[in-house]
Amino acid sequence: MTPISPAATPSSWPHPPSLDALEARLRQDLDWLCRPAKAWVPSRGRGVLDVAIIGGGMAGLTLAAALKHQGIQAIAFDRAPQGLEGPWATTARMETLRSPKELTGPALGLPALTFRAWYEAQFGLAAWQALDKIPRLQWMDYLRWYRRVLALDVRNRQRVVDVRPRADGKLVSLQLRDEQQQDRPYEVLARHVVLATGHDGLGGPWLPDWAAQLPRDRRAHSSDDYDVAALRGRRVVVIGGGASAMDSAATALEAGAARVDLLIRRDDLPRINKSKGAGSPGMLHGYWQLADEWKWRWRHYINEQQIPPPHNSTLRVSRHANAHFHFGTPVRSASQRADGALRLDTARGPLATDFVIFCTGFRTDWQQRPEYAAIAPHVRLWQDRYQPPAGLEDAELAGSPDVGSLFEFRQKTDGACPGLERIHAFCYPAALSQGAGAGDIPQISVGAQRLAEGLAASLLLEDAPLHFAALQHYDDPELLGNEWAPATFPAYEDDSELVS
Incomplete structure (x- = not known):
């Protein structure tokens, strides 16, 4: 096994001196809370990680921080260059977060780790109060700071080409290529692997069948990094x-x-974002424990009702005289x-x-993820075990992975893929099973902390004999034996002297 690729050069993003006080407060808070905990997981050999995280975006960073606070060794691997992880500074086209x-x-x-604290430290309370929603690129700046201030270990420009549990079911092998070193191949072994890979984490863009009738250079999906400037003067x-759709349309209009x-x-x-009606601490902490029929009804209802585009995003389009909204207009075929x-x-x-942009979302589609080819046939999906009531059929939900309480994959056939449960889907496709804690901003901390705490418990249970042996060999004395002097026991000639 070749060694793990060296860490990327530490970030050198500049920050105003006003952040110094905030960072000092954060260090004090962490010190008071005794975070991070000391490393406690027994080594399984040189180069074996406690947890490997695929993805260094928001979900990967949050989980890496939560694991670090638990004293668990974790490294995140991301294909993007440093500072461009996730969609925020690349394919996302909204002006602000939603x-x-x-x-x-x-x-x-x-508190010192919130976006608000970061923003106020630089621009002040009045600026925060005047702010409507968070600008998209400032959110990316905040995530860059988050990574730096917590000293998270993220390896950039690392491409995962294969994920598979080893035959003994005790470790997971990752085959990677280091794009910083001429695509040099290497292997990483980990006791657990977490897929923190976002909305398209187990698939990719969904396109209608007729999209294939268009030339590839004349169409794009909203998640593609296409040349927006080339749309100037075009239909x-x-x-x-x-x-x-609103973000893509507005970007094209603004490009001319x-x-x-x-x-x-x-x-x-x-008109109504029904998903907001399900936002409560109860849903944060209890959704994953709901019965299957309730999970299905909840997610299907939101899918069926659909989420409206944001008010400001829609106005961003409609203020252009050359923007045209056509309702009740599905496309049946296409040609040149x-x-x-x-x-x-x-x-x-x-x-x-002249050009077509598909804003048609994502689907779980294992064929778009060849790196998961070894495990895909064995992952149990909802359609493998649950039949919804008549009228509630939903192909998107049916193809969702049926993950466990720690977002772990479960086997379609017991014993067919030992160790599959060591791979965790901390990404949007797990939402039916576990709620939105694997990717949405409102719930990301709750999901990451639950997964980190669960992984800590799992590692302890698996290593119980080693921890007991360490307990037996523990020899740090509390007492040295010189803290007292033995007393002389009193002598009596007969028992009557003991009677008062």
């Missing part, structure tokens, strides 16, 4: 009416697109005309355009 600014996100219960069609047509299947946009234009045949007739 979550309320007051949510504490990945702070893990530490653009956006498929969808959700948040990503001649015309943007939004093709929306529904006859109207939903002789003059080079694209033709979309819709329920309301044909439409010509």
Whole structure:
């Protein structure tokens, strides 16, 4: 086994001196709370990690911090260059986050680790009070600071090419390539592997069948990093009416697109974000314990009702005179005309355009994730064990992994893939089983802490004999034997002297 690739050069992002006091307070808070705990997990050999995390975005960072506080060795591996993990500074196109600014996100219960503390330390209380929602790129700056101030071990430009439990079921092997060193291959062994891989963590973009009829260079998914500037002066069609559709349409319009047509299947946009009606501490801590039928009903209802695009995101589009909303307009087929234009045949007739952006979300699709080929056939899905009531069928939910209380995969057939339970899906596809604690800002700390604490318990149980042996060999004396002097026991001639 080749050694683990060296850590990336520590971050050198500059920060104003006003952050110094906040960072000093955070260090004091951590010291008062005795965090991080001392390392306590017995070594399983050189180069074997307690936990390997795939993904260094928000979820990966939060979990890495929670594990570090528990005294557990964890390293995160991310393919992106340092500072560009996750979608925030690359493929995300919203102006601001959609979550309320007051949510504490990945702070893990530490006030000095919140976005608000970071923001006020630089811009002051008045600026915070005047802020509506968090600017997207400032959120990325905050996550960069979060990684640096907690000294989290994230290895960048590391591409995972294979994930599989070893035959004995005790360790998981990761095959990686170091893109900083000419794609040098190497292996990492870990007792547990966590997939902190976001919304598309077990698949990728979903596209309708007719998308294949378009030239590849004339279409993109909202999650693609395409050249927005190239849309200047061109006609653009956006498929969808959700948040990503508004963000994509607005970005194209602001880049100078001649015309943007939004093709929306529904006859109207939903008005109410039903998912907000399920936000409570009870849901944070109790959703994962609900009966299957309640989990299914909850998630299916939200899927069916759909989440409306944010108010400001929609206005960002509609303020342009060359933006056109077409409701009740699904696309049936597509082709390229002789003059080079694209033709979309819709329920309301044909439409010509130059470029199509699909804002059609993501799906669990193992074929888009060849690195999981060894485990994919063995992962139990909801469709393998649960049949919803008539009228509540939902293909997206049916394909969700049926993960356990620690987000662990479960085997479709017992004994077919020993060690599969050592791989944990801390990403959006686990939402049906475990709620939104694996990726959404409002719940990320709760999910990360629950997983970190559960992994700590699992590691203890597995190593119980080693810990008992360590207990037996523990020899740090509390008393040295010189803390007292033995007394002389009184002597009596007969028992009568003892009677008062």
